[in-house]
Amino acid sequence: MRKYTKLIRITWQQYFVYRVNFFAWRLRNIVFFLSFYFLWLAAFQNKNELFGYNLPKILGYIFAAQILRSIILGSRTADLAGEINSGRLSIYLVRPISVLKYWFSQDIADKILNLLFLTSELFLIFFLLRPPFFVQTNPFAIVLFIVSVFLGILLYFYIDFLLGLIGFWTPETWAPRFLFIWIIQLISGSIFPLDILPQKILSLANLSPFPYLIFFPIKVYLGELTKPQILSGFLVCSFWVIFFYLFLSRVWKKGLKIYSAEGQ
Amino acid sequence: MFHSIKHHFKIWLFLSLRTFQITLIYRFSTLLFLLGKIIRFFTFFLFLYFLTSKTATLAGYNQNQIIFFYLTFKLIDILLQIFLRGVYWFRGSLVSGNFDLKLTKPVNPLFAVLFSHTDLLDISTFILLALFIINFLQKAAFLITLQNLLLYLLLLLNGFIIGLALNVFIVSIGIITLEVDQLIWTFRDLSAMARYPLDVYHINLQRFLTYIIPIGLIFTVPAKAFFGILTLKWIIFSFLFGIIFLLFSLKLWQFCLKRYNSASS
Numbered sequence: 001m002r003k004y005t006k007l008i009r010i011t012w013q014q015y016f017v018y019r020v021n022f023f024a025w026r027l028r029n030i031v032f033f034l035s036f037y038f039l040w041l042a043a044f045q046n047k048n049e050l051f052g053y054n055l056p057k058i059l060g061y062i063f064a065a066q067i068l069r070s071i072i073l074g075s076r077t078a079d080l081a082g083e084i085n086s087g088r089l090s091i092y093l094v095r096p097i098s099v100l101k102y103w104f105s106q107d108i109a110d111k112i113l114n115l116l117f118l119t120s121e122l123f124l125i126f127f128l129l130r131p132p133f134f135v136q137t138n139p140f141a142i143v144l145f146i147v148s149v150f151l152g153i154l155l156y157f158y159i160d161f162l163l164g165l166i167g168f169w170t171p172e173t174w175a176p177r178f179l180f181i182w183i184i185q186l187i188s189g190s191i192f193p194l195d196i197l198p199q200k201i202l203s204l205a206n207l208s209p210f211p212y213l214i215f216f217p218i219k220v221y222l223g224e225l226t227k228p229q230i231l232s233g234f235l236v237c238s239f240w241v242i243f244f245y246l247f248l249s250r251v252w253k254k255g256l257k258i259y260s261a262e263g264q
Numbered sequence: 265m266f267h268s269i270k271h272h273f274k275i276w277l278f279l280s281l282r283t284f285q286i287t288l289i290y291r292f293s294t295l296l297f298l299l300g301k302i303i304r305f306f307t308f309f310l311f312l313y314f315l316t317s318k319t320a321t322l323a324g325y326n327q328n329q330i331i332f333f334y335l336t337f338k339l340i341d342i343l344l345q346i347f348l349r350g351v352y353w354f355r356g357s358l359v360s361g362n363f364d365l366k367l368t369k370p371v372n373p374l375f376a377v378l379f380s381h382t383d384l385l386d387i388s389t390f391i392l393l394a395l396f397i398i399n400f401l402q403k404a405a406f407l408i409t410l411q412n413l414l415l416y417l418l419l420l421l422n423g424f425i426i427g428l429a430l431n432v433f434i435v436s437i438g439i440i441t442l443e444v445d446q447l448i449w450t451f452r453d454l455s456a457m458a459r460y461p462l463d464v465y466h467i468n469l470q471r472f473l474t475y476i477i478p479i480g481l482i483f484t485v486p487a488k489a490f491f492g493i494l495t496l497k498w499i500i501f502s503f504l505f506g507i508i509f510l511l512f513s514l515k516l517w518q519f520c521l522k523r524y525n526s527a528s529s
Contacts, residue, residue: 024446028453034469035457042323042464043315050318175293179300186307196314 004101008109030121033066037131051196057222060134061193063122064218069190070114072152072213076106080164081173087261100161107157134222141223144230148217151237156213158244168255189215209240272375280382287385294385301389305338308459323463328404329491333461335397336487340420341455342390344427350380351431355444364526374517377435412492415499419486422506426482429506432513439520458483481505
């Protein structure tokens with residue numbers, strides 16, 4: 001466990017090597033948030049309710065989406081494919097360290113740092129703009145929210161890791177990742193609540209694991225789901241987590257069999 | 265001057281065709297990138313479409329107008345991406361010293377930096393978008409006058425010139441600081457705020473995005489001209505800003521180039 005904790009600290013140090021890059025990354029997060037914040041304010045200028053949301057709830061949604069984008073969709077596993085292609089994966093294989101746990105530790109480091117800075121950024125935005133956003137006070141809903149976020153973190157990590165394993169078979173890994181990123185942006189609820197889509201499209205999106213990354217946790221947080229809906233959501237999400245873990249394990253074993261450490 | 269333009273056009277065509285050849289080697293990746301770009305386009309299109317289907321107006325604009333702002337944004341964004349892709353490779357050439365080689369060649373170095381990686385495949389994306397816009401305009405039934413259309417096209421060109429000037433500004437700063445990538449991505453993220461009219465934002469933010477980082481002049485002003493709601497003051501200001509900013513950026517480039525320190529080649 002100590003080695004993974006050390007790894008988390010090293011990952012933090014790496015972030016602060018290029019401070020300008022770090023600052024620009026934080027600025028881009030704020031810009032992204034503000035573009036949706038003001039859009040929804042404008043949409044609610046002459047309306048009290050849209051798509052079943054009032055203004056506090058929709059602002060609560062976008063605040064929560066900003067946080068979840070950082071801690072669920074923020075990941076270091078994008079680097080995995082490059083490590084495989086360059087043969088540097090061998091370094092991890094010969095070490096007394098689980099490759100999966102190694103990358104998960106880096107991810108956790110990334111998420112903790114993201115959360116720390118994001119909290120202060122959102123606090124500053126709240127202080128300057130004083131938005132009337134919804135805050136959940138039901139402890140049961142908060143606990144369920146935290147569990148759904150944890151499942152979302154696992155789910156995205158496994159999916160992203162799987163994408164990285166494409167590196168075993170081809171050097172062209174950025175294109176599938178680019179496509180995947182935009183599919184997720186469309187149907188995870190990270191840009192807009194999926195409720196605004198017609199029911200048919202929403203039903204299609206629910207067949208995929210992606211709404212359980214952002215949309216489902218936020219709906220749990222907002223207290224907008226019934227108990228059966230929450231239960232079925234957790235069951236479906238858990239299914240996807242187990243499915244991707246098992247699939248990932250198989251692909252990893254197959255990939256290792258053909259791995260030739262080119263470049264090393 | 266005409267000879268110089270012809271010379272640089274031939275070089276641009278040569279480099280673009282080489283980039284296209286590389287694209288064709290990775291056909292599957294190219295297809296996936298194209299699909300990703302189409303999904304990206306429809307993500308925000310669908311969002312704005314369904315959002316504005318429930319609101320009567322958004323910042324004073326109806327659904328068709330909001331969609332048209334978004335389409336104008338995409339049009340200029342794609343044009344800037346098609347022709348100015350070279351900026352993403354600039355930092356690499358600075359730190360490796362390969363920029364020295366560009367300086368020794370009989371090509372304008374700024375031209376070589378900005379226009380060296382034009383992806384001709386992006387032109388297909390541009391054509392698809394243009395067709396989509398024409399189809400949309402036919403269905404939207406805007407009252408289009410020749411004057412507004414002409415002004416729209418001229419301000420689109422002006423928007424491209426301001427975008428070009430911004431890229432020149434960024435690569436100039438990059439020569440001194442080596443910070444190119446973060447600046448360009450910050451510009452692109454700020455540009456994304458113009459997916460919808462800047463009237464949506466707080467007045468101070470509107471001013472910042474118009475006068476300091478001229479996103480409004482690049483993306484929002486042409487669409488407003490199309491609807492005939494742009495005053496003469498703004499038209500003159502936009503064109504003047506474009507010319508002055510371009511001249512300033514070119515001067516800055518010359519200034520920074522004289523202070524270039526090679527990383528060794």
